[in-house]
Amino acid sequence: MSNELRDQFLTTPPAIPLLETLDSPEALRQLLPAQLPQVAEEIRQWLLYCVPKTGGHFGAGLGVVELTIALHYLLNTPDDAIVWDVGHQCYPHKILTGRRQAMLSMRQKQGLAPFPSRSESPYDAFGTGHSSTSISAALGMALAAGLQQQEKRCVAVIGDGAMTAGMAFEALNHAGHTQANLLVILNDNDMSISPNEGGLATYLATNHRATTEPQLDGRTTASLFEALNFTYTGPIDGHDFAQLLPALKQVLNQPGPQFLHLITQKGRGFAPAEADPVGFHALNKLESPSQTDASVSTQASTQASTQPSARRLRFCNHFARWVCQQAQEDLRLVAITPAMREGSDLVAFSQKFPERYFDVAIAEQHAATLAAGFAVAGCKPVLAIYSTFLQRAYDQWIHDIALQKLDVLIAVDRAGLVGEDGATHAGCYDLAFLRCLPEMLLLTPADGQETERMLAFAYQHPGPAAVRYPRGTAGELPQLQQAPPLPQAHLLRQGSQAALLNFGPLLPQALIVAEALDLTLVDMRLVKPLDHSMLKRLQAQHSLWISLEDHAQVGGAGSALAEYLQQEHADNALLILGIPDRWIEHASREEQLAECGLDAAGIEAQIRAWWASSPCQHKREK
């Protein structure tokens, strides 16, 4: 990050004399309207001071400062409910609801949650993180208020990006058939993470920008939402209190489903973020004022196009390198992303192969069945999707792809613990929900070179396949340079005490523990199908097996081994090491792994404890 850019971030606490007096929305509501612009200015200053220190989401929060103030000013929160869609824009909300100082603990272990969290504050009406849930949740609250004869106002704040998901329209469609006192506020900044080439709703919702088609005027947008029985108001300037306050007052006092369309600017109030809303969607934590090499933006730092040195390539950069190379060789390849171009690192692909690149907006279900359609037509679709967001497309994966045995490859990114984004974004369940499908091919690379090998292998496979890899740097393990051809498992060390079977990126830890405890170490590489010839060999050599994976213990690779042993009527004992059966809250990925006993020390300790507690026939072999 450039020095001058870094210097624009406040390195000393800003003066926030008015904000310092606001420890609750009740205090805010004592102010005069004329004081609200100063509150907005001081919130922006506080964001500029805190977020570079903690890392986290940036542009979206800057874009809703006035809206947040206006909502808490006019509503009786927390009795009235605000549901923040996605929730990445909630930092001003947290600042105004008693968490101003705590912002310096944002996304840290035991610190503020990265998104709204009901367990964190009564002002956080609904936990979010995955997009497009706010209208459904707020509608549920509004209908309940009606049943309970409560005078409660329920507000969903949803972005134009989140509005592109089918779930948002399911909720709008239902709401329009009720007389719920629900306010839906469209925060329209014409951005998702990437520029928002979303669906019709977004196009219409931004038609005030449709200068090429003047007939698409405000009435067009209104007609879309009025057709769904909403009373439409807007579009109005979401940064202008003079427009915002009267409009909000009006819609909050009208009965039935209301739709308020605001025009805002992502990154508002910080020139670099206004100029680059993609790059400033989220910030990396600035470790020190002297930091110059790490890009300020998490989006930039995910991209191979930023040319990180080979040792610092992230797993997604290896995906980027492979998919571009493969597309060069195979014209049938098409790449699909549900609005995560930067995160999945499809930036270079989108520039090199624009006609074969499809960003479907936040529409994971559609993305999966679109891939199915491509496959039926003889294309070779590659669906790049975070593990946690793949959960949205599960039925499509089963019904439209696996059941039809279609040739679709999922590059499952952010598999396993993801660190600061916490439990809503953890990719801990994909092996469980994919492994149970007949004829699935499931691979788990341990480093960068293996990621590219496995993507190539899975791409050649003529049916449904998935390669899962985590967030973060991939590394290049010298021990894997001479791996056997896939789909064979890779015997890395012959030991005497037990067999350690690794699945995925915890191999560096496994190497340390195998040496310390004299374990046989195998990088299994595939979860489905398992390499039975390797397993038969291990069955004969070791009565004690230990499996290791960055996935829930329940239903993952260890469970696959348990099922194998049971089918073989084997009496080998199996210790399954993975993410324990509980929610893992936000922290750094390293802290999360340690909490789960998945750092080297934790793995060794769990094995020693198991040995100590095992019945005698499973004691260590010597």
Ligand SMILES: Cc1ncc(C[n+]2csc(CCOP(=O)(O)OP(=O)(O)O)c2C)c(N)n1
């Ligand atoms: C189901 C789901 N898919 C993808 C994401 C990743 N994501 C987080 S924010 C975002 C863009 C949201 O755009 P918008 O709602 O317009 O909010 P803005 O950032 O513009 O304020 C995306 C795609 C997500 N959180 N949930």
Ligand SMILES: CC(=O)[C@@H](O)[C@H](O)COP(=O)(O)O
């Ligand atoms: C809010 C949201 O869902 C995304 O911004 C997500 O936080 C991106 O995650 P990565 O930082 O792992 O790309």
Ligand SMILES: [Mg+2]
């Ligand atoms: Mg947006």
